[in-house]
Amino acid sequence: MTKSGLAIVGIAEVPTRRDPERQRWDILLDVCMGAIRDAGIDKNLIGAVISNNPMAQPSMQNDMSLGKIPEVMGLKGCRDIAICNAGGASTTNCLRLAEQHIASGQVDYVLIPHTTVQSDMPPQDLINFFATAPLDKQFEYPYGVSFNGSMGLITQRYMYETGATEEELASVTVALRAWGALDPLSIFYGKTVTLDDVMNSRMISTPLKAKECNLLADGGGAMVVTSWEKARELGDKAVYKLGHGTRFMSATPMLREDVFHRQAYRESSRDALCQARLSIHDMDLRQIYGAYPYTQCSALEGYGVCEDGQGAKLWAEGRCGPGGDLPCTTMGDATGRGHTGSGVSMAFYLDSVRQLRGEAGDRQVDQCEHAILTTSGGSVMNTCTTVFGRKPR
Protein backbone atom coordinates (compact mmCIF):
# COMPACT_ATOMS: atom_id res chain seq x y z
CA MET A 1 0.00 0.00 0.00
CA THR A 2 1.42 3.39 -0.93
CA LYS A 3 1.10 6.29 1.47
CA SER A 4 0.98 10.02 0.80
CA GLY A 5 2.83 12.80 2.52
CA LEU A 6 5.80 13.13 4.85
CA ALA A 7 5.72 14.36 8.42
CA ILE A 8 8.50 15.07 10.92
CA VAL A 9 7.53 13.50 14.24
CA GLY A 10 10.69 13.48 16.32
CA ILE A 11 13.66 15.85 16.66
CA ALA A 12 16.79 16.27 18.76
CA GLU A 13 19.80 18.54 18.55
CA VAL A 14 22.92 19.36 20.53
CA PRO A 15 23.96 23.00 21.01
CA THR A 16 26.24 24.40 18.31
CA ARG A 17 29.63 24.89 19.99
CA ARG A 18 33.34 24.68 19.44
CA ASP A 19 34.24 21.90 21.85
CA PRO A 20 36.80 19.33 20.69
CA GLU A 21 36.07 17.26 23.80
CA ARG A 22 32.63 16.45 22.45
CA GLN A 23 33.07 13.34 20.31
CA ARG A 24 31.39 12.83 16.95
CA TRP A 25 29.82 9.51 17.91
CA ASP A 26 28.58 10.86 21.25
CA ILE A 27 26.79 13.66 19.42
CA LEU A 28 25.42 11.18 16.90
CA LEU A 29 24.07 8.75 19.49
CA ASP A 30 22.59 11.53 21.62
CA VAL A 31 20.67 13.06 18.73
CA CYS A 32 19.54 9.74 17.23
CA MET A 33 18.25 8.43 20.54
CA GLY A 34 16.80 11.84 21.35
CA ALA A 35 14.84 12.03 18.10
CA ILE A 36 13.44 8.51 18.50
CA ARG A 37 12.43 9.23 22.11
CA ASP A 38 10.89 12.54 21.03
CA ALA A 39 8.81 10.69 18.45
CA GLY A 40 7.71 8.31 21.20
CA ILE A 41 8.23 5.18 19.11
CA ASP A 42 10.10 1.95 19.72
CA LYS A 43 13.63 1.98 18.25
CA ASN A 44 12.92 -1.15 16.25
CA LEU A 45 10.25 0.64 14.23
CA ILE A 46 12.97 2.64 12.41
CA GLY A 47 12.92 1.07 8.94
CA ALA A 48 15.75 3.05 7.34
CA VAL A 49 18.58 5.37 8.30
CA ILE A 50 19.28 8.07 5.71
CA SER A 51 22.26 10.11 6.90
CA ASN A 52 23.20 13.66 6.03
CA ASN A 53 26.75 13.40 4.71
CA PRO A 54 29.05 15.35 7.07
CA MET A 55 31.47 17.46 5.03
CA ALA A 56 35.20 17.13 5.75
CA GLN A 57 34.56 14.27 8.24
CA PRO A 58 35.91 11.27 6.33
CA SER A 59 35.75 8.68 9.11
CA MET A 60 32.17 9.61 9.96
CA GLN A 61 31.25 9.52 6.28
CA ASN A 62 32.42 5.92 6.16
CA ASP A 63 30.66 4.95 9.38
CA MET A 64 27.40 6.56 8.33
CA SER A 65 27.50 5.26 4.74
CA LEU A 66 28.31 1.71 5.67
CA GLY A 67 25.71 0.89 8.26
CA LYS A 68 27.28 1.58 11.64
CA ILE A 69 24.34 3.54 13.02
CA PRO A 70 21.66 0.79 13.00
CA GLU A 71 24.29 -1.73 14.12
CA VAL A 72 25.58 0.30 17.09
CA MET A 73 22.08 1.37 18.13
CA GLY A 74 20.51 -2.04 17.66
CA LEU A 75 17.84 -0.84 15.25
CA LYS A 76 16.54 -4.32 14.52
CA GLY A 77 13.83 -3.20 12.10
CA CYS A 78 16.22 -1.35 9.80
CA ARG A 79 15.89 -2.47 6.18
CA ASP A 80 17.95 0.11 4.34
CA ILE A 81 20.82 2.52 4.81
CA ALA A 82 22.15 5.39 2.68
CA ILE A 83 23.96 8.67 2.90
CA CYS A 84 23.00 11.77 0.92
CA ASN A 85 25.54 14.37 -0.11
CA ALA A 86 24.44 17.57 -1.77
CA GLY A 87 26.64 19.79 0.39
CA GLY A 88 24.77 22.14 2.69
CA ALA A 89 21.42 21.06 1.26
CA SER A 90 21.96 17.37 2.09
CA THR A 91 19.17 17.21 4.66
CA THR A 92 16.67 18.12 1.96
CA ASN A 93 17.83 15.18 -0.13
CA CYS A 94 17.64 12.89 2.91
CA LEU A 95 14.00 13.94 3.32
CA ARG A 96 13.23 13.25 -0.32
CA LEU A 97 14.76 9.79 -0.17
CA ALA A 98 12.96 9.07 3.10
CA GLU A 99 9.74 10.19 1.47
CA GLN A 100 10.20 7.58 -1.26
CA HIS A 101 10.75 4.83 1.30
CA ILE A 102 7.63 5.85 3.19
CA ALA A 103 5.50 6.28 0.07
CA SER A 104 6.40 2.73 -0.95
CA GLY A 105 4.61 1.53 2.16
CA GLN A 106 7.50 -0.75 3.06
CA VAL A 107 9.00 1.48 5.73
CA ASP A 108 7.05 3.44 8.35
CA TYR A 109 9.74 5.46 10.12
CA VAL A 110 13.05 6.84 8.82
CA LEU A 111 15.83 8.25 10.98
CA ILE A 112 17.80 11.17 9.48
CA PRO A 113 20.94 12.07 11.48
CA HIS A 114 23.87 14.47 11.19
CA THR A 115 27.04 15.10 13.22
CA THR A 116 30.04 17.34 12.62
CA VAL A 117 33.07 18.35 14.69
CA GLN A 118 35.33 20.98 13.13
CA SER A 119 36.98 22.39 16.26
CA ASP A 120 39.58 19.61 16.37
CA MET A 121 40.74 20.32 12.82
CA PRO A 122 43.57 22.80 12.00
CA PRO A 123 42.10 26.13 10.72
CA GLN A 124 44.28 25.98 7.60
CA ASP A 125 42.85 22.57 6.71
CA LEU A 126 39.33 23.96 7.00
CA ILE A 127 40.19 27.00 4.89
CA ASN A 128 41.68 24.64 2.33
CA PHE A 129 38.64 22.37 2.40
CA PHE A 130 36.13 25.18 2.03
CA ALA A 131 38.28 26.91 -0.60
CA THR A 132 38.58 23.86 -2.81
CA ALA A 133 35.35 21.93 -2.31
CA PRO A 134 32.97 24.15 -4.28
CA LEU A 135 35.42 25.99 -6.55
CA ASP A 136 36.95 25.22 -9.90
CA LYS A 137 40.47 23.83 -9.38
CA GLN A 138 41.68 25.08 -12.73
CA PHE A 139 40.21 28.52 -13.23
CA GLU A 140 39.37 29.76 -9.71
CA TYR A 141 41.58 28.10 -7.10
CA PRO A 142 44.95 29.31 -8.47
CA TYR A 143 43.78 32.91 -7.92
CA GLY A 144 43.56 32.78 -4.13
CA VAL A 145 39.81 32.72 -3.90
CA SER A 146 38.18 31.50 -0.69
CA PHE A 147 34.55 30.81 0.07
CA ASN A 148 34.36 34.28 1.61
CA GLY A 149 36.01 35.78 -1.47
CA SER A 150 33.53 34.11 -3.75
CA MET A 151 30.58 35.40 -1.74
CA GLY A 152 32.24 38.83 -1.49
CA LEU A 153 32.23 39.00 -5.30
CA ILE A 154 28.50 38.30 -5.42
CA THR A 155 27.72 40.70 -2.56
CA GLN A 156 29.62 43.53 -4.27
CA ARG A 157 27.56 43.04 -7.41
CA TYR A 158 24.34 42.82 -5.37
CA MET A 159 25.09 46.22 -3.84
CA TYR A 160 25.93 47.66 -7.26
CA GLU A 161 22.70 46.46 -8.87
CA THR A 162 20.28 47.12 -6.01
CA GLY A 163 21.80 50.16 -4.32
CA ALA A 164 21.81 48.27 -1.00
CA THR A 165 24.36 49.83 1.35
CA GLU A 166 26.96 48.13 3.52
CA GLU A 167 24.99 49.29 6.56
CA GLU A 168 21.77 47.74 5.26
CA LEU A 169 23.56 44.44 4.65
CA ALA A 170 25.21 44.66 8.08
CA SER A 171 21.71 44.97 9.58
CA VAL A 172 21.04 41.42 8.34
CA THR A 173 23.81 40.12 10.57
CA VAL A 174 22.57 42.24 13.50
CA ALA A 175 19.13 40.60 13.15
CA LEU A 176 20.49 37.08 12.67
CA ARG A 177 22.66 37.48 15.76
CA ALA A 178 19.64 38.83 17.66
CA TRP A 179 17.81 35.57 16.87
CA GLY A 180 20.92 33.60 17.81
CA ALA A 181 21.25 35.50 21.08
CA LEU A 182 17.79 34.20 22.07
CA ASP A 183 18.56 30.60 21.11
CA PRO A 184 20.26 28.26 23.61
CA LEU A 185 21.31 26.08 20.64
CA SER A 186 23.25 28.93 18.98
CA ILE A 187 26.96 29.41 19.53
CA PHE A 188 26.04 33.10 19.97
CA TYR A 189 23.44 32.52 22.71
CA GLY A 190 23.27 35.71 24.78
CA LYS A 191 25.66 37.53 22.42
CA THR A 192 24.03 40.24 20.33
CA VAL A 193 25.99 42.58 18.06
CA THR A 194 25.32 46.19 17.10
CA LEU A 195 25.51 47.71 13.64
CA ASP A 196 28.80 49.33 14.67
CA ASP A 197 30.17 45.96 15.85
CA VAL A 198 29.52 44.50 12.40
CA MET A 199 30.71 47.56 10.46
CA ASN A 200 33.89 47.86 12.53
CA SER A 201 34.81 44.19 12.44
CA ARG A 202 37.86 43.23 10.35
CA MET A 203 37.48 43.41 6.59
CA ILE A 204 37.80 39.86 5.20
CA SER A 205 36.86 40.10 1.53
CA THR A 206 35.13 43.32 0.51
CA PRO A 207 32.40 44.11 1.30
CA LEU A 208 32.21 41.18 3.77
CA LYS A 209 33.45 41.83 7.27
CA ALA A 210 34.46 39.28 9.88
CA LYS A 211 31.08 39.24 11.63
CA GLU A 212 29.34 38.65 8.29
CA CYS A 213 31.42 35.54 7.63
CA ASN A 214 30.89 32.13 9.16
CA LEU A 215 32.33 30.73 12.36
CA LEU A 216 32.97 27.04 11.79
CA ALA A 217 31.58 25.02 14.68
CA ASP A 218 30.47 21.58 15.87
CA GLY A 219 26.95 20.32 16.09
CA GLY A 220 24.53 17.57 15.35
CA GLY A 221 20.87 16.89 14.98
CA ALA A 222 18.46 14.18 13.96
CA MET A 223 14.84 13.74 13.01
CA VAL A 224 12.38 10.91 12.66
CA VAL A 225 9.97 11.13 9.75
CA THR A 226 6.93 9.10 8.83
CA SER A 227 3.75 9.17 6.75
CA TRP A 228 0.90 11.60 7.39
CA GLU A 229 -1.23 8.63 8.45
CA LYS A 230 1.23 7.45 11.10
CA ALA A 231 1.92 11.03 12.17
CA ARG A 232 -1.74 11.62 13.00
CA GLU A 233 -1.58 8.67 15.39
CA LEU A 234 1.31 10.31 17.23
CA GLY A 235 -0.65 13.49 17.98
CA ASP A 236 0.28 17.16 18.07
CA LYS A 237 4.04 16.85 17.71
CA ALA A 238 3.92 16.20 13.98
CA VAL A 239 4.85 18.83 11.42
CA TYR A 240 3.67 18.18 7.87
CA LYS A 241 5.60 18.66 4.63
CA LEU A 242 3.13 20.34 2.29
CA GLY A 243 5.15 21.17 -0.80
CA HIS A 244 8.60 21.17 -2.29
CA GLY A 245 10.51 22.65 -5.23
CA THR A 246 14.16 22.77 -6.25
CA ARG A 247 16.29 24.50 -8.84
CA PHE A 248 19.93 23.88 -9.74
CA MET A 249 22.03 26.73 -11.13
CA SER A 250 25.74 25.92 -11.42
CA ALA A 251 28.55 24.34 -9.47
CA THR A 252 30.94 27.21 -10.20
CA PRO A 253 29.83 30.65 -9.00
CA MET A 254 31.25 32.60 -11.96
CA LEU A 255 29.12 30.61 -14.41
CA ARG A 256 25.85 31.55 -12.71
CA GLU A 257 23.63 33.78 -14.84
CA ASP A 258 21.15 33.98 -11.94
CA VAL A 259 23.93 35.41 -9.82
CA PHE A 260 21.80 36.24 -6.75
CA HIS A 261 19.72 33.03 -7.21
CA ARG A 262 16.64 35.22 -7.25
CA GLN A 263 15.05 33.34 -10.11
CA ALA A 264 15.87 30.00 -8.46
CA TYR A 265 14.26 31.18 -5.21
CA ARG A 266 11.28 32.42 -7.23
CA GLU A 267 10.73 29.17 -9.13
CA SER A 268 11.46 26.73 -6.31
CA SER A 269 9.16 28.61 -3.91
CA ARG A 270 6.45 28.84 -6.55
CA ASP A 271 6.58 25.06 -7.03
CA ALA A 272 6.51 24.40 -3.28
CA LEU A 273 3.69 26.85 -2.58
CA CYS A 274 1.67 25.62 -5.54
CA GLN A 275 1.91 22.05 -4.30
CA ALA A 276 0.89 23.21 -0.82
CA ARG A 277 -1.98 25.28 -2.32
CA LEU A 278 -0.80 28.27 -0.31
CA SER A 279 0.64 31.70 -1.14
CA ILE A 280 3.80 33.33 0.17
CA HIS A 281 1.50 35.63 2.17
CA ASP A 282 0.18 32.59 4.06
CA MET A 283 3.66 31.94 5.44
CA ASP A 284 4.20 32.93 9.07
CA LEU A 285 7.93 32.25 8.95
CA ARG A 286 10.58 32.41 6.20
CA GLN A 287 13.74 30.37 6.88
CA ILE A 288 16.62 31.04 4.48
CA TYR A 289 19.85 29.06 4.53
CA GLY A 290 22.28 31.02 2.37
CA ALA A 291 25.15 31.44 4.85
CA TYR A 292 25.89 34.98 3.60
CA PRO A 293 23.80 38.11 4.21
CA TYR A 294 22.86 38.93 0.59
CA THR A 295 20.98 35.62 0.34
CA GLN A 296 18.65 36.75 3.13
CA CYS A 297 17.74 39.68 0.87
CA SER A 298 17.60 38.08 -2.58
CA ALA A 299 15.51 35.17 -1.23
CA LEU A 300 12.82 37.58 0.00
CA GLU A 301 12.86 39.16 -3.46
CA GLY A 302 12.60 35.78 -5.16
CA TYR A 303 9.81 34.64 -2.82
CA GLY A 304 7.86 37.73 -3.82
CA VAL A 305 7.82 39.19 -0.30
CA CYS A 306 9.19 42.43 -1.79
CA GLU A 307 10.30 43.90 -5.12
CA ASP A 308 13.66 42.92 -6.56
CA GLY A 309 16.40 44.94 -4.90
CA GLN A 310 14.34 45.82 -1.80
CA GLY A 311 15.28 42.86 0.43
CA ALA A 312 18.05 44.60 2.37
CA LYS A 313 15.65 47.45 3.26
CA LEU A 314 13.29 45.02 5.02
CA TRP A 315 16.15 43.84 7.22
CA ALA A 316 17.40 47.40 7.84
CA GLU A 317 13.89 48.43 8.92
CA GLY A 318 13.94 45.66 11.53
CA ARG A 319 11.01 43.81 9.99
CA CYS A 320 12.75 40.41 9.72
CA GLY A 321 14.36 40.17 13.16
CA PRO A 322 12.84 39.58 16.61
CA GLY A 323 9.65 41.63 17.02
CA GLY A 324 9.35 42.33 13.28
CA ASP A 325 6.21 41.73 11.23
CA LEU A 326 8.04 39.47 8.74
CA PRO A 327 10.06 37.10 10.92
CA CYS A 328 12.81 35.48 8.86
CA THR A 329 15.49 32.93 9.64
CA THR A 330 14.81 32.50 13.36
CA MET A 331 17.41 29.75 13.15
CA GLY A 332 20.01 32.52 12.76
CA ASP A 333 21.61 31.08 9.59
CA ALA A 334 25.26 30.09 9.76
CA THR A 335 26.31 33.65 10.65
CA GLY A 336 23.97 33.77 13.65
CA ARG A 337 24.33 30.22 14.88
CA GLY A 338 27.70 28.79 13.81
CA HIS A 339 28.47 26.83 10.64
CA THR A 340 28.35 23.06 11.09
CA GLY A 341 28.92 22.18 7.43
CA SER A 342 26.01 20.26 5.98
CA GLY A 343 24.51 20.34 9.47
CA VAL A 344 23.24 23.89 8.94
CA SER A 345 20.40 22.53 6.82
CA MET A 346 19.55 19.97 9.53
CA ALA A 347 19.38 22.76 12.11
CA PHE A 348 17.10 24.76 9.79
CA TYR A 349 14.59 21.90 9.58
CA LEU A 350 14.71 21.28 13.32
CA ASP A 351 14.20 24.97 14.10
CA SER A 352 11.23 25.10 11.72
CA VAL A 353 9.70 22.12 13.51
CA ARG A 354 10.16 23.86 16.87
CA GLN A 355 8.49 27.01 15.55
CA LEU A 356 5.53 25.09 14.14
CA ARG A 357 5.17 23.11 17.36
CA GLY A 358 5.28 26.31 19.41
CA GLU A 359 8.47 25.18 21.16
CA ALA A 360 10.83 27.96 20.03
CA GLY A 361 11.02 29.70 23.41
CA ASP A 362 11.97 33.38 23.28
CA ARG A 363 12.12 33.24 19.49
CA GLN A 364 8.61 31.85 19.06
CA VAL A 365 6.77 33.36 16.09
CA ASP A 366 3.15 34.13 17.00
CA GLN A 367 0.61 31.65 15.67
CA CYS A 368 3.14 29.93 13.45
CA GLU A 369 0.98 27.73 11.21
CA HIS A 370 3.06 27.66 8.01
CA ALA A 371 6.78 28.03 7.30
CA ILE A 372 8.77 28.19 4.07
CA LEU A 373 12.37 27.02 4.16
CA THR A 374 15.11 27.14 1.53
CA THR A 375 18.41 25.30 1.79
CA SER A 376 21.34 25.49 -0.62
CA GLY A 377 24.45 23.42 -1.18
CA GLY A 378 27.96 24.06 -2.50
CA SER A 379 28.48 27.73 -3.26
CA VAL A 380 24.69 28.15 -3.54
CA MET A 381 24.55 25.72 -6.45
CA ASN A 382 20.82 25.16 -5.86
CA THR A 383 17.75 26.29 -3.98
CA CYS A 384 15.67 23.60 -2.26
CA THR A 385 12.45 25.11 -0.97
CA THR A 386 9.97 23.33 1.27
CA VAL A 387 6.68 24.42 2.83
CA PHE A 388 5.72 22.92 6.19
CA GLY A 389 2.53 23.24 8.16
CA ARG A 390 1.06 22.29 11.52
CA LYS A 391 -1.69 20.36 9.78
CA PRO A 392 -1.85 18.24 6.65
CA ARG A 393 -3.70 19.81 3.69
Add this chain to the structure above:
Amino acid sequence: MSDYKKPLPEIQPYSQPFWDGTKKGLLLIQHCNACDANIFYPRRDCPECWSQDLGWIKASGRATVYTYSVTYEGVEQKFVEDLPIILAWIDLPEGIRMHTNLVECQPEDVAIGMEVEVVFRSITEDITLPFFRPV
Protein backbone atom coordinates in the same frame (compact mmCIF):
# COMPACT_ATOMS: atom_id res chain seq x y z
CA MET B 1 61.92 22.17 -9.79
CA SER B 2 59.91 25.35 -9.42
CA ASP B 3 59.71 27.06 -6.03
CA TYR B 4 56.16 28.23 -6.78
CA LYS B 5 54.12 27.12 -3.75
CA LYS B 6 50.61 28.24 -4.67
CA PRO B 7 48.17 25.85 -6.32
CA LEU B 8 48.68 25.25 -10.00
CA PRO B 9 45.70 24.87 -12.30
CA GLU B 10 44.61 21.24 -12.63
CA ILE B 11 44.95 20.95 -16.39
CA GLN B 12 42.88 18.45 -18.35
CA PRO B 13 43.64 17.08 -21.83
CA TYR B 14 40.94 19.21 -23.41
CA SER B 15 42.06 22.40 -21.67
CA GLN B 16 45.75 21.97 -22.57
CA PRO B 17 45.50 24.30 -25.62
CA PHE B 18 44.32 27.11 -23.30
CA TRP B 19 47.51 26.79 -21.26
CA ASP B 20 49.68 26.35 -24.36
CA GLY B 21 48.14 29.64 -25.49
CA THR B 22 48.84 31.59 -22.31
CA LYS B 23 52.45 30.45 -22.49
CA LYS B 24 52.66 32.09 -25.92
CA GLY B 25 50.87 35.24 -24.78
CA LEU B 26 47.52 34.28 -26.28
CA LEU B 27 44.16 34.14 -24.55
CA LEU B 28 42.31 31.33 -26.30
CA ILE B 29 38.65 30.50 -25.90
CA GLN B 30 37.19 27.15 -26.75
CA HIS B 31 34.73 27.35 -29.63
CA CYS B 32 32.19 24.83 -30.89
CA ASN B 33 32.45 24.43 -34.64
CA ALA B 34 29.03 22.77 -34.74
CA CYS B 35 26.87 25.32 -32.90
CA ASP B 36 29.22 28.34 -32.70
CA ALA B 37 29.09 28.53 -28.89
CA ASN B 38 32.05 30.03 -27.07
CA ILE B 39 32.79 27.79 -24.10
CA PHE B 40 34.36 28.59 -20.76
CA TYR B 41 35.79 26.73 -18.96
CA PRO B 42 37.00 24.26 -21.62
CA ARG B 43 35.15 20.93 -21.81
CA ARG B 44 35.56 17.64 -23.60
CA ASP B 45 32.15 18.06 -25.25
CA CYS B 46 30.26 21.22 -26.12
CA PRO B 47 27.81 21.74 -23.20
CA GLU B 48 25.26 23.22 -25.63
CA CYS B 49 25.11 20.56 -28.36
CA TRP B 50 27.52 17.77 -27.21
CA SER B 51 29.58 18.11 -30.37
CA GLN B 52 33.23 17.10 -30.04
CA ASP B 53 34.18 19.27 -32.99
CA LEU B 54 35.74 21.93 -30.79
CA GLY B 55 38.37 24.48 -31.74
CA TRP B 56 39.86 27.64 -30.31
CA ILE B 57 39.49 31.33 -31.08
CA LYS B 58 41.80 34.11 -30.01
CA ALA B 59 40.22 36.54 -27.57
CA SER B 60 40.83 40.27 -27.91
CA GLY B 61 42.28 40.29 -24.40
CA ARG B 62 40.00 43.16 -23.37
CA ALA B 63 37.31 42.76 -20.73
CA THR B 64 35.01 44.61 -18.34
CA VAL B 65 34.92 44.14 -14.57
CA TYR B 66 31.58 42.50 -13.69
CA THR B 67 32.38 42.45 -9.97
CA TYR B 68 35.37 42.39 -7.64
CA SER B 69 36.30 41.69 -4.04
CA VAL B 70 39.45 42.70 -2.20
CA THR B 71 40.55 39.89 0.08
CA TYR B 72 42.47 40.97 3.19
CA GLU B 73 42.48 37.70 5.16
CA GLY B 74 41.11 34.18 5.38
CA VAL B 75 43.16 32.63 2.60
CA GLU B 76 45.42 29.61 2.70
CA GLN B 77 48.89 30.26 4.11
CA LYS B 78 50.49 30.04 0.68
CA PHE B 79 48.52 33.11 -0.47
CA VAL B 80 49.14 35.25 2.61
CA GLU B 81 52.18 37.03 1.13
CA ASP B 82 50.00 38.24 -1.76
CA LEU B 83 47.40 40.00 0.44
CA PRO B 84 45.47 42.07 -0.31
CA ILE B 85 44.34 40.09 -3.36
CA ILE B 86 41.91 41.72 -5.78
CA LEU B 87 39.55 39.00 -6.98
CA ALA B 88 37.41 39.79 -9.99
CA TRP B 89 34.94 38.32 -12.41
CA ILE B 90 35.45 39.86 -15.83
CA ASP B 91 33.21 39.78 -18.88
CA LEU B 92 34.91 39.23 -22.22
CA PRO B 93 33.34 40.61 -25.41
CA GLU B 94 33.42 37.02 -26.66
CA GLY B 95 30.52 36.36 -24.29
CA ILE B 96 32.25 34.55 -21.46
CA ARG B 97 32.94 35.38 -17.82
CA MET B 98 36.26 34.50 -16.18
CA HIS B 99 37.55 34.58 -12.63
CA THR B 100 40.89 36.41 -12.29
CA ASN B 101 42.99 38.73 -10.17
CA LEU B 102 43.32 42.40 -11.05
CA VAL B 103 46.97 43.46 -10.97
CA GLU B 104 49.04 46.60 -11.45
CA CYS B 105 46.44 48.64 -9.58
CA GLN B 106 45.38 49.51 -6.03
CA PRO B 107 42.15 48.28 -4.42
CA GLU B 108 40.77 51.84 -4.34
CA ASP B 109 41.24 52.17 -8.11
CA VAL B 110 38.91 49.27 -8.92
CA ALA B 111 35.27 49.70 -9.93
CA ILE B 112 32.57 47.61 -11.52
CA GLY B 113 32.41 48.38 -15.24
CA MET B 114 36.11 49.24 -15.45
CA GLU B 115 37.89 48.29 -18.69
CA VAL B 116 40.76 45.85 -18.23
CA GLU B 117 43.21 43.94 -20.43
CA VAL B 118 44.98 40.62 -20.09
CA VAL B 119 48.53 40.40 -18.82
CA PHE B 120 50.39 37.11 -18.67
CA ARG B 121 52.60 36.01 -15.82
CA SER B 122 54.75 32.92 -16.03
CA ILE B 123 54.56 31.16 -12.66
CA THR B 124 56.45 27.97 -13.53
CA GLU B 125 58.31 26.73 -16.55
CA ASP B 126 55.10 25.15 -17.85
CA ILE B 127 52.34 27.40 -16.54
CA THR B 128 51.48 30.98 -17.41
CA LEU B 129 48.43 32.43 -15.66
CA PRO B 130 46.35 35.18 -17.26
CA PHE B 131 45.72 38.21 -15.03
CA PHE B 132 44.04 41.49 -15.91
CA ARG B 133 45.05 45.13 -15.38
CA PRO B 134 43.29 48.44 -15.94
CA VAL B 135 43.52 49.74 -19.51
